Amino acid sequence: MATKPSNDMDVDGVVLDVEGLRMRYGTTDVLRDVTFRARHGEVVALLGPNGAGKTTTIEILEGFRMRSAGRVSVLGTDPAHADEEWRARVGVVLQSWRDHGKWRVRELLAHFGTYYVPYATDAVPRPWDAGQLLAAVGLSAHAGDKVRTLSGGQRRRLDVAIGLVGRPELLFLDEPTAGLDPRARYEFHDLVHRLAAEHRTTILLTTHDLAEAEKLADRIMILSGGRIVADGTAEELARRTAGADEVRWTCGGRRFRHETAQSTQFVRELFREHGEAVGELEVRRASLEDTYMALVREHEQGSGADEAAGAGEERQAVTAR
Structure with missing residues (x-):
């Protein structure tokens, strides 16, 4: 499913290349020097507490938000200046959306698929056949149902199918299994593994389910206070913080x-x-949850000390004046 790298893409298969990413709103830095890479077929989980900057990071990578500074390359292109051909290579699964309730499931997928026809290549036939896609996400039995009649879990599977209809080389998943029952969650996990292993699809996902991140991701990045404070496998992160x-x-x-x-x-x-x-x-053994809490707590305590030191220096400067 993945195409050969374009001329401006790194020869080692780098799909996401982020260096020194910063985002500022007014005088507040939401992202500070975020740097990381992801390659073809890699599943990367971006974890962090609410307000850490996860959504902002992903929106910049998707081309939906302009950054303040730094270098960003996604599939060899700066997403801030990407065209429709680039967008056809990227899939996005949002937390939820509730439009098109009167459409039937297969008809909706077929309709979205028409937008990808002009961007099909010999290497990547687009769109993904609606019947095959419905089978992949476990919705074949509901192909003729109206979207508004689907259960929450079925609707979540449809969200995933819509994100996949263009056979993306890069897939963004925002809380992908929210609302899924255990069986549907298991089937979705299997789908993610197959996309990465068989089609070399690069997947960047956010989740608050740490067990899910440990099960799905090749690498885990923890974002706290606008910075990536850890990057590695679950085992590597556990060794870094726990040790025993x-x-x-x-x-x-x-x-x-x-x-x-x-x-x-x-x-x-x-x-x-x-x-x-x-x-x-x-x-x-130390769990990912233990690791996550330790790293976030360590960073928050460090940030508090830095802020206190900065405030002290400011008070000294005022006193000196």
């Missing part, structure tokens, strides 16, 4: 707890020494 696993067990009627960076070796030695007397063994 927690081992709990019982022995001789007593409960024990021990923290160690070498939990496997510790458990071996524990059984070697106490054998079958060891019971209720539990090894708890």
Whole structure:
């Protein structure tokens, strides 16, 4: 599904190339020196508390918002100056929209698909066939239903189908599984993995579901205070902040707890020494939630100290005057 890189795209398959991105509203910096890259077929989760700048970042990458400073290249093009051909290569799944309630599901997808016909190539036939797309998102049984009759979860699947109808090389997903039941969520996760693995679609998603981010993403970026404060796999981030696993067990009627960076070796030695007397063994590794909370808390505390220091310097300057 992905086309060959254009002449102005990096030869190593970089799809998103962001350097020194800044966004200022009045005197407030919403984004400060945001820098990252993403390549073909990579699934990247952008996490962060409300107000961290996630939506602003994505809107700039989508070409919907102008940045204040920095360099941004998306599929080899600055989205601030992108044309319709570029937009045909990008898919967007918003948190929700509620138009076109009188349309039937297949008709709506076919209608949106007509906009992509002029941008089809030998490498990327556009649009995605409506029947195949409905099967991919699990809506084949509802092809003839009116949009307004769909349940919340079914409507969310349709949102995803609309974002995919143009066979995008890059897909933005904003809270993609909100409202989906467990089975639909599982099927959607499978679809994301297939898009990345089979079609080399690059996917940038935001979610407040940390378990979902850990399951879907090759890389996780944490945005806090307008800056990316961490970037890596879930395991890399956990090692960075936690460092130790927690081992709990019982022995001789007593409960024990021990923290160690070498939990496997510790458990071996524990059984070697106490054998079958060891019971209720539990090894708890740091979760992505632990990592996320630690990193955000660390950054917020650091930002508070910086602001306090700045205020102190300002008071000193006023006193000096």
